[in-house]
Amino acid sequence: MTDAHSDPFLNTCRAIVGADFVLDQPDDMAPFLTDWRGRFTGRARAVLRPQDTAQVALLVQACAAQRVPVVPQGGKTGLVLGSVPDDSGRAVVLSLARMNQVRSVDAVNRTITVDAGVILQAVQEAAAAHQLLFPLSLAAEGSCTIGGNLSTNAGGTAVLRYGNTRELCLGLEVVTPQGEIWHGLRALRKDNTGYDLRDLIIGAEGTLGIITGAVMKLFAQPKASITALVALGSARSALDLLSLAQDACGAALTGFELMSAVCLQLVAEQFPQLPQPFRARHAQYVLLELSSSESEAHAVRLLETAIGQALEQGLAEDAVVATSLAQSRGLWHLREHIPLAQAAAGKNIKHDISLPISRIADFIVQTDAALATAFPDAQVICFGHLGDGNLHYNVAPEDGSGHDAFLANQLAINRIVNDNVVAMHGSISAEHGIGALKRADLAHYKAPVELNMMRAIKAAIDPLGIMNPGKIL
Structure with a gap:
C-alpha cells in the first residue's frame, strides 16, 4: 500500500x-x-x-x-x-464495469452496439425491447459482460444454432497495447479489406488489447420455443438422437444438452425443490429445445415427430415435453443448476473440452474407465453442449469428502483426461479459454509451430508484454 x-x-x-x-x-x-x-x-x-x-x-x-x-x-x-x-x-x-451502456440498436440492420462492460442479460433485454433476439445464453449471463464473452469466445447453450460469440460479432472497438484506439465498430456482414483483426482479438483473453465496444448481431425472435427432456441408456444413444433430431428438425433445433445421471442426482441432492421429471434413474439425459419461426404448433409437431421416432427405435427410454413456459424453465433449471450443485457439494477438477461429435461416446466410455482404474474414489460429473461437441467433464471425490486431498491428484487426472482428448483430435479448452490455469497444458499439447506463431503475434502487437501477462503464453 x-x-x-x-x-x-x-x-x-x-x-x-x-x-x-x-x-x-x-x-x-x-x-x-x-x-x-x-x-x-x-x-x-x-x-x-x-x-x-x-x-x-x-x-x-x-x-x-x-x-x-x-x-x-x-x-x-x-x-x-x-x-x-x-x-x-x-x-x-x-x-470495465462502469462502461455499461447500450450505445445503439439498429433494428433494420439487426445489430446492437454496446460498451464492453454491458452485462450479457442487459444485451438480451435491449434486443427484446426491439422484438429481436440476442441468442448468446450462459449460466453466468446475469453477471458476465459482453467484453469478457468476446475475450474468451464464450459458447453457451445456443451454439448449435447461432454459433459462438465470435460468430455473433461484426465489429470491435479496441484499445491497443500502445494506448491507441482501433475504431473497428463496423456493422458489416461483408468486409474483405485485409487481415481479420476482429477475429484475432476475439478469444485473445485481453493479451493483444482491451475490447471497449462491440457490434453484435441480432435475430428474429422465434414465434415459439418448446423444450423436452429425454432419458437415454447411453451417450451413444444420445449421439444417435442428435442425428435423428437434426434430420427431423433442421435449423429449428437450437439446444441439445447432455447430462449424466450423476449430474441430475447431484442437483436433486443440493436443490430438492427443483422438479424431478422421471422416477426411474437413467444413464444419460438430453435437454432439447426447438425454436420455430412459424408457430407453436409447428414446433410441437417437429418435436413430437423426433421423440416419437426415438422411442420407436429404442433410442429413448422415456421423455417429458414441457407444456408451459413454467415447465420449460423448470427443465432448463435442472441443466443450469449443475455447476451450482457442484459448487455446493465441494471442490472438483474441471475440464472444458471439445471433441468431434462422433467421438464423444467413445471418449466418455474410455476416459471414465481410465479414471476408475487410476482413481477408484473419483466420480465423473459430465454434462455439456453435445450439439457442438463441448463437454464439461468434471471429476470429484465420490464420497463427497476429502476434497482438498483429492485436488492433490489434479495434475494426474488432467493428464488422463487431456491425453484422451488429444488422442481423439479434440481441444483441451472449448469455451472457457486458457488464462493462467491451463497455460502449462497448452504448452504441453500445442504444436511448436502453432505456439511460435502465437508468440510472434503477441510480440508484434504487444512488444512490451504488458497486456494481461502470464495468460495463454
Missing part, C-alpha cells in the same frame, strides 16, 4: 479517471483480486475504473510509459484465472 499521493503513476491515473475510481487500498481492491471459484487471490498495484474508451486509452498510455502490466477485467466469471492478476503486485486491474 502506498500513501494516497506519493505514487506519480497513480496520480496520473487519478487525473485521468478521478480519484474515486483509482482504488489502491486493500479492502477496496479485494473484490477484484479473487477468481470466481475462490481458488486464487492475486495482488495489484491498483484497480482502475474508467468510464469510457478515451479514458481506457489514456490509462494504457500511462501504463505503457511506466511498463506497468494491465489486467483487463469484466464480470470476473471466468474459470481459468484469466481476469485476475498474479501475486507479484506489479499489475493494475483495469475494470
Whole structure:
C-alpha cells in the first residue's frame, strides 16, 4: 500500500479517471483480486475504473510509459484465472464495469452496439425491447459482460444454432497495447479489406488489447420455443438422437444438452425443490429445445415427430415435453443448476473440452474407465453442449469428502483426461479459454509451430508484454 499521493503513476491515473475510481487500498481492491471459484487471490498495484474508451486509452498510455502490466477485467466469471492478476503486485486491474451502456440498436440492420462492460442479460433485454433476439445464453449471463464473452469466445447453450460469440460479432472497438484506439465498430456482414483483426482479438483473453465496444448481431425472435427432456441408456444413444433430431428438425433445433445421471442426482441432492421429471434413474439425459419461426404448433409437431421416432427405435427410454413456459424453465433449471450443485457439494477438477461429435461416446466410455482404474474414489460429473461437441467433464471425490486431498491428484487426472482428448483430435479448452490455469497444458499439447506463431503475434502487437501477462503464453 502506498500513501494516497506519493505514487506519480497513480496520480496520473487519478487525473485521468478521478480519484474515486483509482482504488489502491486493500479492502477496496479485494473484490477484484479473487477468481470466481475462490481458488486464487492475486495482488495489484491498483484497480482502475474508467468510464469510457478515451479514458481506457489514456490509462494504457500511462501504463505503457511506466511498463506497468494491465489486467483487463469484466464480470470476473471466468474459470481459468484469466481476469485476475498474479501475486507479484506489479499489475493494475483495469475494470470495465462502469462502461455499461447500450450505445445503439439498429433494428433494420439487426445489430446492437454496446460498451464492453454491458452485462450479457442487459444485451438480451435491449434486443427484446426491439422484438429481436440476442441468442448468446450462459449460466453466468446475469453477471458476465459482453467484453469478457468476446475475450474468451464464450459458447453457451445456443451454439448449435447461432454459433459462438465470435460468430455473433461484426465489429470491435479496441484499445491497443500502445494506448491507441482501433475504431473497428463496423456493422458489416461483408468486409474483405485485409487481415481479420476482429477475429484475432476475439478469444485473445485481453493479451493483444482491451475490447471497449462491440457490434453484435441480432435475430428474429422465434414465434415459439418448446423444450423436452429425454432419458437415454447411453451417450451413444444420445449421439444417435442428435442425428435423428437434426434430420427431423433442421435449423429449428437450437439446444441439445447432455447430462449424466450423476449430474441430475447431484442437483436433486443440493436443490430438492427443483422438479424431478422421471422416477426411474437413467444413464444419460438430453435437454432439447426447438425454436420455430412459424408457430407453436409447428414446433410441437417437429418435436413430437423426433421423440416419437426415438422411442420407436429404442433410442429413448422415456421423455417429458414441457407444456408451459413454467415447465420449460423448470427443465432448463435442472441443466443450469449443475455447476451450482457442484459448487455446493465441494471442490472438483474441471475440464472444458471439445471433441468431434462422433467421438464423444467413445471418449466418455474410455476416459471414465481410465479414471476408475487410476482413481477408484473419483466420480465423473459430465454434462455439456453435445450439439457442438463441448463437454464439461468434471471429476470429484465420490464420497463427497476429502476434497482438498483429492485436488492433490489434479495434475494426474488432467493428464488422463487431456491425453484422451488429444488422442481423439479434440481441444483441451472449448469455451472457457486458457488464462493462467491451463497455460502449462497448452504448452504441453500445442504444436511448436502453432505456439511460435502465437508468440510472434503477441510480440508484434504487444512488444512490451504488458497486456494481461502470464495468460495463454
